[in-house]
Amino acid sequence: MEAILSSFLTKYNYWVFIGLVMIGMYALIAKRNLVKKIIGMNIFQTAVILFYVSIGAKQGSTIPILDSGHGHDAHHAVQAIDYINPLPHVLMLTAIVVSVATLGVALALAIKVHQQYGTLEEDEIAAQIDKP
Amino acid sequence: MIWPVDLIIMLLVMVSGIGAIMVRDLLGAAVLFGVYSFLMCLLYAIMGAVDVAFTEASVGAGVSSVFFVAAVFRTSRRTKD
Numbered sequence: 001m002e003a004i005l006s007s008f009l010t011k012y013n014y015w016v017f018i019g020l021v022m023i024g025m026y027a028l029i030a031k032r033n034l035v036k037k038i039i040g041m042n043i044f045q046t047a048v049i050l051f052y053v054s055i056g057a058k059q060g061s062t063i064p065i066l067d068s069g070h071g072h073d074a075h076h077a078v079q080a081i082d083y084i085n086p087l088p089h090v091l092m093l094t095a096i097v098v099s100v101a102t103l104g105v106a107l108a109l110a111i112k113v114h115q116q117y118g119t120l121e122e123d124e125i126a127a128q129i130d131k132p
Numbered sequence: 133m134i135w136p137v138d139l140i141i142m143l144l145v146m147v148s149g150i151g152a153i154m155v156r157d158l159l160g161a162a163v164l165f166g167v168y169s170f171l172m173c174l175l176y177a178i179m180g181a182v183d184v185a186f187t188e189a190s191v192g193a194g195v196s197s198v199f200f201v202a203a204v205f206r207t208s209r210r211t212k213d
Contacts, residue, residue, distance in 0.1 A: 012138075033212070053181045096188055107202075114208065
């Protein structure tokens with residue numbers, strides 16, 4: 001029991017991940033301004049990226065670049081325990097680029113909504129839609 | 133990983149994330165989101181994900197902040213919540 005509790009408390013990356021996901025969900029649900037909602041969406045995405053990078057990290061290992069990968073001294077066997085797992089990093093590179101693309105589309109839609117209705121608040125937009 | 137530095141940066145990430153959704157000025161929210169993104173990039177560099185860190189610094193913090201400032205400049209700056 002104590003081992004489970006201490007392993008939960010020492011992996012504080014996951015607690016920060018939970019907190020950031022809750023901040024992002026709160027902004028997506030409770031905020032009425034469209035730009036605030038988009039900021040919440042971005043916080044959610046970076047929290048997921050933090051979770052994946054935390055999976056790959058381990059204690060006492062170095063960045064995944066081979067010191068003697070080629071050349072004359074390229075005879076060492078690679079010990080995988082010495083290096084951080086680079087697979088989540090590569091997946092999250094794609095996720096960062098996709099998040100910027102979704103941010104651009106969302107902000108363009110917000111600009112078009114502001115041109116149409118003259119406001120960014122969701123309740124005022126809903127009132128203008130219901131009126132005529 | 134040096135755990136005091138790690139904990140301080142994680143605390144700053146939480147504080148700047150809460151500030152980015154709580155502040156009532158949209159330009160201030162965009163600047164606080166840039167701060168949040170750079171601190172997140174620092175966190176990736178601490179955890180050894182150097183490629184993710186510099187992609188986040190250039191694309192996440194740089195281009196996203198420029199997008200937010202341009203969108204706030206073309207729409208309204210004040211907000212109610």
